[in-house]
Amino acid sequence: MMEKPVTSIDTIAKTCIAGRLRLLNRVVTGIYDDALRPFGLKISQGNILILTGKLGVASPVQVCDYLQLDISTLSRNVELMRKNGWLEDVPGEDARSHPFRLTAAGKKLIEKAIPAWEQAQAEARKLLGEEFVSLLNTAAKRVSEANRR
């Protein structure tokens, strides 16, 4: 007969999902940040830039919904990128909303940084393994759907 397992400190250390995910996040973020450093760009901002580029005109709520980011976090991130000249405000009908878009400099930055991103992506893929990367897609989709409900 199996005993009901008692969760020990050791078990947590060995199995905590958050712990592992956070560790991988630190390592992988480091890989991309290293690669992007010559451009004065970090992957945290890079992902916002890219999404903005995809959206054309982006509203904070929309970006936060995609990225599962707190809106206050985005607010300050966008402010930095505006100061860097990569994003600009777009006047909108609803005065509550402050949409933004890429500037020419922002677009140029992305183009210049793509080879570095590709290199980081290759390194991360190699480190994590193909299988993990493909499940990452699945998991990310699941999470997005779960939060869209």
Place this chain on the structure above:
Amino acid sequence: MMEKPVTSIDTIAKTCIAGRLRLLNRVVTGIYDDALRPFGLKISQGNILILTGKLGVASPVQVCDYLQLDISTLSRNVELMRKNGWLEDVPGEDARSHPFRLTAAGKKLIEKAIPAWEQAQAEARKLLGEEFVSLLNTAAKRVSEANRR
């Protein structure tokens, strides 16, 4: 014949490993932080506490090696937990090193928080899927080995 694929903004948005990992990290960290909030504990500190408990007496370099954390990050995290009465300094032979261990209060905190951790763990597992979680282990091991070389 296959063309060499040109990396577009859209491709990056859809495939960036760092972006997905960071998104999952935010969501999952949120799950654990919500569960642990009643104890005034966040998973970031929780993982350090747990590892410290496992090690008995922990040195900063050692913890940073396990968790792939910058030592300056750990330094300030430990300071907060010392102020909270969860960790205490251990006098060591080498005056450069500042090892620490759990206090009685720290151990008690872990015990009290375990059910909440279990709940968060179950929720995260369900959200991410069994398969992803098991590959998370593999990937984390790989990363640790890669950085031990």
Place this chain on the structure above:
DNA sequence: CTGCGATAATTGTATATACAAGCATCTGCC
């Protein structure tokens, strides 16, 4: 035993992140 390179940690600075509270605006109801 002395000084120099290596190691361990802290401190300065900046960004990333979230929660709570606040402010402005909008929308619908009367």
Place this chain on the structure above:
DNA sequence: GGCAGATGCTTGTATATACAATTATCGCAG
């Protein structure tokens, strides 16, 4: 038309995170 609740964002505060520079100590080569 005006108020009440909803919505979108910003601001205050706190922690997490990393890089660079500094401080303190150690160990060894001479």
